[in-house]
Amino acid sequence: MTAMHAIDVHSPRDSQLVGWLPTATPSDVEDALSAACSAQPGWAATPATDRGAAVRAAALSLRERANDLATVVETETGRPYASAREGVLAGAATLEQYAELGPVHGGRSLLGSAVDFMVPEPRGVVVALTPWNDPVAVACGLLGAALVTGNSVVHKPSERCPHTGLLLATLLQPCFPSGVLKTLVGDGEVGGALVSSPDVDVVAHVGSTATGRMIARTSTAKLLLENGGNDPLLIDDDVDPIWAAGQAALGAFTNAGQLCTSVERIYVHKTIAPAFLEALCAEARSWNTDPQPLVDTRHRSFVHDQVSAAVTAGAWALVGGEIPEGRGAYYPATVLAECSGAMRIMCEETFGPVAPVQLVSSFDEGLAEACSGDYGLAATVLTSSMEHAQRAWRALPVGTVKVNAVFGGAPGGAAQPRGASGSGFGYGPELLDEMTTTKVVHLGVPNARP
The missing domain is CATH 3.40.309.10 (Aldehyde Dehydrogenase; Chain A, domain 2)
Incomplete structure (x- = not known):
């Protein structure tokens, strides 16, 4: 990974310069991952109801600034303001959904001569790489599911909408303990440094098939990929x-x-x-x-x-x-x-x-x-x-x-792509399963001292 450089963003509507932002440096990547690793055990030990409350507070913060965030989305991506605002509110609704589902996300038990039960536990550090076409709604799905289940997250928004990603971070980060949610501005080089780190336990990527295949070649983490489609x-x-x-x-x-x-x-x-x-x-x-x-x-x-x-x-x-x-x-x-x-x-x-x-x-x-x-x-x-x-x-x-409908679906619906389009659930309650790993506990009957 080379030294920092700038990302220029031009308006899709008139080609004027919207702004520029410096990309994360190698030390920025290292610091973000270190902070996420340090913060994750304490966040995992936080009661599930408290984690849910934090995600709910993040949703409220998003709703309060929905107009501002929609304006930035429109400016950077060209998506019309009304549609951009719908995407922001969809993101807030997704956070609210996971705030409710997270605390009741559980395993199952088997009863016999002893008792076996299965407990979901957070995987650790999640890297979320999110796209520009619906930047808030997609990011909120991945972030909400990861955070409510006790993972820490390093988020890299698309380099085509970095101002959107930074404003989203400004709204969400104060709702969580320090280090639990970090955001880095960068291009594919920054993303490559993140996904290849041995400190990362899950890589969740929504974007092109070419990038998804690169991630699969370079990362040893669990992969959640929603990539290209030819529907x-x-x-x-x-x-x-x-x-x-x-x-x-x-x-x-x-x-x-x-x-x-x-x-x-x-x-x-x-x-x-x-x-x-x-x-x-x-x-x-x-x-x-x-x-x-x-x-x-x-x-x-x-x-x-x-x-x-x-x-x-x-x-x-x-x-x-x-x-x-x-x-x-x-x-x-x-x-x-x-x-x-x-x-x-x-x-x-x-x-x-x-x-x-x-x-x-x-x-x-x-x-x-x-x-x-x-x-x-x-x-x-x-x-x-x-x-x-x-x-x-x-x-x-x-x-x-x-x-008989090109769009639509029930609230909380799941999606699991196949083939070159990726793998793993990207939405719905099933995403909570993807963000956790299962521990099986076997409780036998003790041989008590006579």
């Missing part, structure tokens, strides 16, 4: 094509396609394809009346390269597909027709406002295409057939299958 949307021939187009647009264009579970590839039955494509193009033009920028121009270039490669390979850009003039990192909602499975845009994660459409002749063909690929994050099926829905959720090799 398919399969549309049966028995649904309303206009409704299906609305679902497709919502899944592909929300937050400019920069969501972990965005729709990345669409398979539609050819009998409803003309009406579906017409409606999807109308949806895209509507989204383009109030565009949202991508996080930066570097990412925009990546998205546009995938679109251009698809067009070169024979796809048709029915809407969008061109970099607009002017400042900022804007890219239009784009509809691509005549796509095929060999195209990069159907095989790799795009993470932008692009809806690539491939026609299929049957539900079976579409399901086979949707099951293809290395990723295993999520998938959506739109169908009126219960039989098709049942077959689809059983066959799709992903952690989450959604039927």
Whole structure:
């Protein structure tokens, strides 16, 4: 790891400099890990109800400054203020959820001639590496679950939103004893130094598959990885094509396609394809009346390269597909027709406002295409057939299958990616299990002195 340098953040909306921050130095990394190691035993010994109260206080602090934090998120990432504020409040709600669940998180017992019981214990020091696309909500899930179960945490937010990460730290850290929660600003070099440390017991990472694979090569800690996705949307021939187009647009264009579970590839039955494509193009033009920028121009270039490669390979850009003039990192909602499975845009994660459409002749063909690929994050099926829905959720090799809704889910829902998309539960009560290890205690009957 080299010496400190600066991270510059430019506005995705007008390319102006938002600010710069120095990255953590090697001694900063060492000091943060040392403080976390020293503080963790005392935090683990703190009664679970008190740990829950601290996490609840952190949620309240977040709610009180939700407007300020949403403004910083918007400034750094381009996410619209209202949506950014929803993300902040979702983070606060997640902290509140873990404040309730943590104190009642327990093991189980077995009764026989003796008694065996299983006790969850904190793993130790957790390194949390969090993304820029929903920076507060994702961070709060990992931090809340780790802290309430008695772990200490070193958090490195994405270098694309370091001011967001520092403000979050300012709000949360005072709720916990010194050293229990530390935040470091840095890029991949700082993250690499953290995950390779032998003092780290858990690495929780939400981000790209390439980074997740690097972590797997260099870390000896327990890994919780939610990485890239190439989520398919399969549309049966028995649904309303206009409704299906609305679902497709919502899944592909929300937050400019920069969501972990965005729709990345669409398979539609050819009998409803003309009406579906017409409606999807109308949806895209509507989204383009109030565009949202991508996080930066570097990412925009990546998205546009995938679109251009698809067009070169024979796809048709029915809407969008061109970099607009002017400042900022804007890219239009784009509809691509005549796509095929060999195209990069159907095989790799795009993470932008692009809806690539491939026609299929049957539900079976579409399901086979949707099951293809290395990723295993999520998938959506739109169908009126219960039989098709049942077959689809059983066959799709992903952690989450959604039927007749591209987004949504019950409060406290869990997610467990597969394949190149990662491993381990990232949400829900199950995340408490990931953040703890189990000790089995066997209580035998003593042979008392006569």
